[in-house]
Structures are given as C-alpha cells and as structure tokens.
Amino acid sequence: MEKEILNKLKAVKYPGLDKNIVELRTIDAIKRHGNTITITLNIANQEVFPLIEGAIKDLLKGYEVEVKLKAQPKKNIHYGSTANPNNRAPYAKNVIAVTSGKGGVGKSTVSTNLSIALAQKGYKVGLLDADVYGPDIPRMVGVEHEKLRWGDNDKIIPSENFGIKIMSVGLTTPSPDTPLVWRSSVAVSALIQFLEDVDWGELDFLIIDMPPGTGDIQLTMAQELPITAGVLVTTPQMVAADDVSRAIMMFKDIGVHIGGLIENMSYFIAPDTGKRYDIFGSDGGKALSIQYDIPFLGQIPLEIEIRSLSDEGMPPVAMGEARHKKYYQEIVDKLLATTDFNL
Numbered sequence: 001m002e003k004e005i006l007n008k009l010k011a012v013k014y015p016g017l018d019k020n021i022v023e024l025r026t027i028d029a030i031k032r033h034g035n036t037i038t039i040t041l042n043i044a045n046q047e048v049f050p051l052i053e054g055a056i057k058d059l060l061k062g063y064e065v066e067v068k069l070k071a072q073p074k075k076n077i078h079y080g081s082t083a084n085p086n087n088r089a090p091y092a093k094n095v096i097a098v099t100s101g102k103g104g105v106g107k108s109t110v111s112t113n114l115s116i117a118l119a120q121k122g123y124k125v126g127l128l129d130a131d132v133y134g135p136d137i138p139r140m141v142g143v144e145h146e147k148l149r150w151g152d153n154d155k156i157i158p159s160e161n162f163g164i165k166i167m168s169v170g171l172t173t174p175s176p177d178t179p180l181v182w183r184s185s186v187a188v189s190a191l192i193q194f195l196e197d198v199d200w201g202e203l204d205f206l207i208i209d210m211p212p213g214t215g216d217i218q219l220t221m222a223q224e225l226p227i228t229a230g231v232l233v234t235t236p237q238m239v240a241a242d243d244v245s246r247a248i249m250m251f252k253d254i255g256v257h258i259g260g261l262i263e264n265m266s267y268f269i270a271p272d273t274g275k276r277y278d279i280f281g282s283d284g285g286k287a288l289s290i291q292y293d294i295p296f297l298g299q300i301p302l303e304i305e306i307r308s309l310s311d312e313g314m315p316p317v318a319m320g321e322a323r324h325k326k327y328y329q330e331i332v333d334k335l336l337a338t339t340d341f342n343l
C-alpha cells in the first residue's frame with residue numbers, strides 16, 4: 001500500500017522544479033490508520049508546503065489524506081547569538097565563510113577556486129585559510145614554500161598568486177608538512193591576528209576557508225566578523241549525514257545568511273571516455289537544499305584532473321580546461337545572484 005502511494009506521488013512535481021517530490025526525497029513517511037493515509041513531508045520551505053499538500057490531495061482524491069510537515073531538527077544546541085558581531089575586517093566589503101560538516105569533502109579546493117573565479121570577474125579578493133586542521137591552500141595555489149613576511153608598517157604581507165591575496169595558518173609552520181597542534185583558543189587568536197595584522201588592502205571579498213564542523217573557531221569567527229554569506233560544501237555521500245545538517249543549523253542559529261550549498265565530487269567523469277557515472281545517485285545536494293530551504297549553487301564532478309591540478313598548485317579554474325573553469329565560474333555567478341552583496 002505504502003509503495004503504491006509512493007509510486008503515485010511521483011506524479012507530483014516540486015513547485016518550480018522539473019523533479020518530483022519522491023526523487024527529491026521529500027517524503028519522510030507514509031502511514032495508514034483505518035481509512036486515513038498520513039503523508040509526512042520533509043521540507044523546510046513553509047511556502048511550498050500548501051502547494052504540495054494541494055497537489056497530493058488532488059492526486060489521491062479517492063483516499064482520505066492528511067499531509068503533515070515533519071518537525072525540523074530541533075535546535076537542542078544553542079550556539080548563542082552573533083546578531084551584532086565585531087568587525088575585525090573593516091577593509092573587506094563582504095566576508096564569505098566556506099565550511100563543511102566533515103573534513104575531506106573538498107572545501108579548500110572549492111574556496112580556492114571560488115576566490116579565483118571572483119578575481120577573474122575583476123573583484124579584489126583575499127583568501128584566508130583558517131582550516132587549522134588541514135591548511136592545504138598554500139599548496140593549492142603554489143605558495144607553500146613562502147614564509148611569513150612583515151612590511152614596513154609592521155603588517156604581515158599576504159602571498160599573492162592567480163590574482164588573489166592569500167594568508168594561511170599553514171605558512172606559520174617551519175615547513176609545509178609540520179603539523180599544527182593548536183588548542184582551539186590558540187587557533188582563534190591566530191586567526192584574529194590574521195584578520196587584523198595582515199596587509200590585505202581594500203577587498204571586495206574576504207573568503208575564509210573554515211575548519212570543518214561546528215566548533216569554537218566557527219563561532220568565534222561569526223562573532224568577530226559580519227559574515228555576509230556562509231557557503232556549505234558537501235559530497236553526495238555526506239548529504240544525509242548529521243554533520244551537514246548541524247553545519248546548516250549552526251549558520252541558521254547564529255543568524256548567518258546562507259549563500260548556498262555546493263555538492264562536490266557529485267559524479268565521476270571517466271578520463272578515457274568522458275562518460276558520466278552517477279556513483280552516489282543524483283540530486284542529493286539539491287534535495288538537501290530544498291529540505292533546509294537554502295540555495296543550491298551547483299555540482300562539481302569527481303575528476304582526476306581536479307585533484308592533480310590542485311596538487312600541483314594549478315587551480316583548475318585558472319589552469320584547467322574550459323569545463324573545469326565553468327564548474328566554479330557558474331557557482332560564483334549563482335552565489336552572486338543569491339546574496340545581496342555589498343559591491
């Protein structure tokens with residue numbers, strides 16, 4: 001019976017999208033009590049709920065149907081409020097914080113390429129690698145052997161490459177592979193120093209590659225900076241994971257506007273044939289963004305070249321083929337459209 005209903009529900013399109021509510025995983029449960037069928041939807045967008053409810057009731061006319069909205073995850077963690085943050089970076093017109101639920105999803109690769117894509121559009125961009133657990137950005141932009149340098153004004157001179165200014169916690173270690181073993185309080189004060197003591201000049205965008213997760217560092221950054229937009233990176237496998245939901249809820253709880261969600265390593269492009277394989281299914285990121293009512297900024301496939309170019313310090317958006325550039329450039333165009341940036 002439930003299966004039969006689920007099949008029928010495939011006829012209901014999600015408002016404004018070319019996908020149905022079943023493939024977008026918005027059906028949380030279908031239950032039958034006597035003659036009543038109760039369908040629970042898992043969506044956060046209150047405005048589309050009545051539209052879907054109406055369409056379901058029309059479709060299942062012969063049945064007694066009740067459509068409910070699943071209670072969204074309760075905010076049992078209180079992150080506090082960052083309604084009136086300090087502004088340690090008055091030189092930046094906009095601050096974008098890039099984060100992820102878990103490590104290894106490609107957050108630093110995304111931050112780097114989005115920063116360069118913004119610079120390619122003519123904006124002045126600074127990229128702060130605040131990922132104390134894996135400060136990979138210097139290697140990705142080929143500045144890993146640079147050391148901290150101070151200018152005449154006693155300010156730290158940021159590295160520069162591919163049209164962006166770069167500062168990383170990784171540049172504070174004696175060699176690129178020295179591990180950083182910092183307590184979070186030390187990491188937070190180092191980051192604040194980077195915000196205040198680096199000679200960034202005037203910036204249109206300061207992009208911060210945050211550590212993964214929802215800890216002290218994220219919260220302090222949100223208290224010390226007016227974050228214009230938070231951007232979340234996930235992989236299709238992670239889409240259903242609690243970590244991603246927690247990262248989304250953290251931004252929502254502390255009042256940071258979410259610029260959108262990016263799905264990285266979405267599908268695989270075979271290097272020999274160019275054929276696309278949807279290894280992890282498709283559209284998980286889109287479904288997640290619908291569930292939490294946040295913009296979906298796009299997908300980046302898993303491609304060997306993205307990894308090899310990044311490892312060699314040649315960011316794909318600058319040094320890759322046209323299609324690599326397009327992945328990141330299209331995401332930047334969408335982000336510029338979803339958020340009211342100060343430009």
Ligand SMILES: Nc1ncnc2c1ncn2[C@@H]1O[C@H](COP(=O)(O)OP(=O)(O)OP(=O)(O)O)[C@@H](O)[C@H]1O
Nearest residue numbers: 103104105106107108109134301302303306307310
């Ligand atoms: N779309 C992609 N296709 C292929 N490889 C990718 C892609 N995105 C990232 N990678 C590779 O995956 C690895 C992890 O990426 P990255 O360091 O950006 O992740 P991260 O989420 O920032 O990790 P960490 O939390 O450890 O800092 C890197 O080797 C990177 O080159």
